[in-house]
Amino acid sequence: MKNILRIKDLSYQVEDKKILNNINLQIESGQYVTFIGPSGSGKSTLMRIIASMITATSGDVIFDGQSIQKYDPIQYRQRVSYAFQQPTLFGKTVKDNLEFPFLVRNKEFVEKKAVSALEMVNLDESYINKSVNDISGGEKQRIALLRNLLFKPEILITDEVTTGLDTENKEIVHQMLTKFNQDEQMTILRVTHDESEIKNAIKTITIKDGEIV
Numbered sequence: 291m292k293n294i295l296r297i298k299d300l301s302y303q304v305e306d307k308k309i310l311n312n313i314n315l316q317i318e319s320g321q322y323v324t325f326i327g328p329s330g331s332g333k334s335t336l337m338r339i340i341a342s343m344i345t346a347t348s349g350d351v352i353f354d355g356q357s358i359q360k361y362d363p364i365q366y367r368q369r370v371s372y373a374f375q376q377p378t379l380f381g382k383t384v385k386d387n388l389e390f391p392f393l394v395r396n397k398e399f400v401e402k403k404a405v406s407a408l409e410m411v412n413l414d415e416s417y418i419n420k421s422v423n424d425i426s427g428g429e430k431q432r433i434a435l436l437r438n439l440l441f442k443p444e445i446l447i448t449d450e451v452t453t454g455l456d457t458e459n460k461e462i463v464h465q466m467l468t469k470f471n472q473d474e475q476m477t478i479l480r481v482t483h484d485e486s487e488i489k490n491a492i493k494t495i496t497i498k499d500g501e502i503v
């Protein structure tokens with residue numbers, strides 16, 4: 291398998307505080323990698339750097355053969371998509387949220403595609419016109435994830451997306467991500483502190499005090 295992502299001597303420092311220290315890592319295309327480690331160890335910082343939301347203070351991230359600095363950030367984020375722990379739905383309805391991935395790609399909204407995405411996370415078509423104020427936390431998280439997945443990224447980063455979800459919602463998310471990984475060879479980088487997710491992980495990487503241990 292080819293290396294889709296290579297992290298070289300990467301550090302991230304804010305003033306005199308070293309948050310990440312000399313990270314080296316290679317991720318193969320199609321891998322499902324789980325990042326674990328204590329709170330505050332730098333996991334989200336590393337994911338934000340990989341997602342090109344912030345820039346490392348030294349070192350480099352090579353995606354698909356070239357430094358992520360060389361990509362147009364908007365296009366890069368369509369290929370490497372970051373799902374937040376605390377999703378915020380915007381606009382008024384679920385549709386406003388599912389329309390967004392089409393808009394940023396200058397594409398016309400295809401309702402059928404949005405509805406089949408909803409069905410993928412066990413939400414029926416009535417959800418499309420629901421107000422964002424009328425849906426539960428678990429439903430919100432599932433809908434937010436669909437924004438990342440309506441157009442398939444090559445790498446999906448999920449940062450504690452199942453934290454606070456009940457078992458049923460967690461299971462729906464797990465099944466969906468496993469399916470994308472297995473059927474579409476999507477590379478997944480998952481940050482979690484969920485015991486069962488860690489137990490079932492295929493490959494884990496532990497970060498402690500800003501370093502891989």
Ligand SMILES: Nc1ncnc2c1ncn2[C@@H]1O[C@H](COP(=O)(O)OP(=O)(O)O)[C@@H](O)[C@H]1O
Pocket residue numbers: 304309327328329330331332333334335336
């Ligand atoms: N922009 C920043 N300025 C100052 N400190 C930061 C900044 N970003 C992250 N940190 C600090 O870096 C450390 C790692 O944070 P984070 O990457 O969120 O850890 P984790 O996701 O593993 O819990 C924490 O101590 C956090 O407070």
Ligand SMILES: [Mg+2]
Pocket residue numbers: 333334335449
């Ligand atoms: Mg974090």
